[in-house]
Amino acid sequence: MTTGDDRAEGSTSARPVVVDVPGSRSWRRAFGDLGQGWRQRPLWGYLGWQDIKQRYRRSVLGPLWISISMAVVATAMGILYGALFGEDIATFLPYVATGLLIWYFVDGCIREGSEVFIANEGLIKFLPAPLSLHVYRLIWRQTLFFLHNLVIWAVLMIVFPHPLGWSLLLAIPAFAVLVLNGAWISVLAGIVATRFRDIPPIIASLTQLLFFMTPIVWKYDTLLANPAVAERARLAELNPVMHFVEILRQPLLGQPIAWRHWYIVGAITVTGCIAALVFLRNYRSRVAYWV
Structure with a gap:
């Protein structure tokens, strides 16, 4: 006969119990x-490229649809909001397109980063690989999307020439900073969302709100020049995404560099990297149980 203690023992053994392996919470690990x-670059590089190929499998144009879809959205938004705000299309359309180019990368890192471990549940459970491999794969995939869409910026610079100078070289470190921030966001949000599954839909809703709060289809400087809304417009500075967009958009459009954006981004980068490392140290061994 099965006693109550036996039943209790059996029900307990049926549930996975998270046990910290001695030494699992260490900076070394x-x-x-x-x-x-990072040393498994051939693997996550191949997987990231395959992600794009699978998405456009059996398509005639293939990955070109990435650039085509962005070009259509940027043109429609540039013409529509340019007419609403009375902006010159020659300057406003490149402004909107470049903003969307950067936003797609940021949005992809935030949204997909929150599900980076959930989406790779099978690999995490059955493939003995470091967790960072899935983060590198995600960032590489978003970088490929960015490079595809960069063609739209190049075409617009030919159609609507801008005074590009040596400041254009700042676009390289600016994008490197975006990549670094995309990595720590993916680690941090991915771990938290794996434990609490309500986080991804919350993040999806917040990113939609952030899009309209970020100067992508509207100009921050134009609002500052209007005395009636200048004080309220300064609230946009509280949006961290704005600063990430500006450090890359300004050199890409040949605009004067506002160094305050770099200072704010630098502080966010350092803080975010430290937080992500702490979470990776403390909860890396638990992700396989949580998925």
């Missing part, structure tokens, strides 16, 4: 995870 993932 956290940095080791990042290093092992």
Whole structure:
């Protein structure tokens, strides 16, 4: 006969119990995870490229649809909002298109980053690979999307020439900073969302709100020049995404560089990287149980 204690023991054994392996919470293992993932570049590089190919499988134009879809959206928004705000299409259309180019990268890192471990549940459970491999794969995939869409910016610079100078070289470190921030956001949001599954839909809703709060289809400087709304317009500075967009858009459009955006982005980058490393150190070993 089965006693109550036996039944209780059986029900307990049926549930996975998270047990911290001695030494699992260590900085050495956290940095080791990042290093092992980086050394597996051929694997996550191939997987990231395959993600794009699978998305446009059996399509005649293939990955060109990435640039075509962005070109259509940027043109429609540029013409519509340019007419509403009375902006010159020659300057406003490149402004909107470049903003969308950067926003797509940021939005992809935030949205997909929150589900980076959930989406790779099978690989995490059955493939002995570092967690950072999935983050590198995500960032690489978003970088490929960005490079595809960069063609739209190049075409617009030919059709609507801008005074590009040496400041254009700042676009390289600016994009590198975006990549670094996309990585820590994916680690941090991915771990939290794996434990609390309500996080991804919340993040999806917040990113929609952030889009309209970020100067992409409207100009921040134009609002500042209007005394009636200048004080309220300054609230846009509280949106961290704005600063990430500006550090890359300004050199791409040949605009004067506002260094305050770099200072704010630098502070966010350092803080975010530290937080992501702490979470990776403390909860890396638990992700396989949570998925």
